[in-house]
Amino acid sequence: MPDLLKDILIGLGTSAFIERAPKIADSLIHLSCTMLPEELRDRYRHDWTSTVACIDGNLSKLGAAVQILVSVPAIRRAFGLAPISESTFIFLLAMSNMLMGAVLMIADFYFNGLTGKVAPDFLILWIPVMWLSFLSGLVLGIKLVWDAYKAGSFTRMIFTACGFILYISWFNPDLLLNQETAWASLSDSTILPTFLAGIAMMTHEKYFMRRVRR
Amino acid sequence: MKPLRSTKNILQVYAAMLQDPGGQHYALELSRDSRVNIGTIYAVLARLEQHGIVTSAVEDVDPSAAGRPVRRYYRFTGDGLKAARQDLADAQRAFTIGGFANA
Secondary structure (H helix, E strand, C coil), X not given: CCHHHHHHHHHHHHXXXXXXXXXXXXXXXXXXXXXCCHHHHXXXXXXXXXXXXXXXXXXXXXXXXXXXXHHHHHHHHHCCCCCCCHHHHHHXXXXXXXXXXXXXHHHXXXXXXXXXXXXXXXXXXXXXXXXXXXXXXXXHHHHHHHHHHHHCCHHXXXXXXXXXXXXXXXXXXXXXXXXXXXXXXXXXXXXXXXXXXXXXXXXXXHHHHHHHHC | CCCCCCCXXXXXXXXXXXXXXXXXEEHHHHHHHHCCCHXXXXXXXXXXXXXXXXXXXXXXXXXXXXXXXXXXXXXXXXHHHHHHHHHHHHHHHHHHHHCHXXX
């Protein structure tokens, strides 16, 4: 790509980002509010919105919103609450599951040419990460099904359980025990499905279940 | 509730508020004066409010007439003012005894 074109694109991208920074800041404030209990949300939404509105500069507004988001656990502690709420915990769990899936997918793609030549040490390094990815999904799945069961929503429970069973069936940890087929199992039967299941579960929790709760 | 531990951020907020002990302060002003970032200011003020050191109230103005959003003002309670002065004095004394004064 010619340097001039690259400079123009970078310039356009940067200015578009700066233009959008206040909107991103608003979204971050909204996100911060959702991490607080309901009785505090209105108060802090008003306080934070008015404070950020009084700050000059789009990027400074965004910086302030990031600082606010980071301070939410401390505010929760000040009110005698756990630093993160249960729904945030689930969200972080789903995110970490997806992130690990993505990291493994990239690692698999990168080292694919080396399949068969890779020393067992490398697999020893990756198998725990793979298991961690699997276990975090497992915990998330159990939590979601249990919550739906407790809430007494049959449809929600069926939806979540189906997603959970799909996740378990896609993941085939037995193949990992055989090192000769370990790479094949990583690339074909685990990584992509794990990643997709992570996205599906997170979407389900963030949008479908929230809509049902309303 | 756990007793309030006077952290560096809390002391900086006390120092900023004690410039006008009877006055009303808003979060952004305190953030600038105390050099504590805006996120941390809200956490500090929440702790102080929970411990009865400060109280807060939203000002009663028309935002369009004032030309700015409505602010929440914080002010010391009677006991809070004494506690803040005491904590700040203790911190200054500790710093003087154990810090640069003997260097």
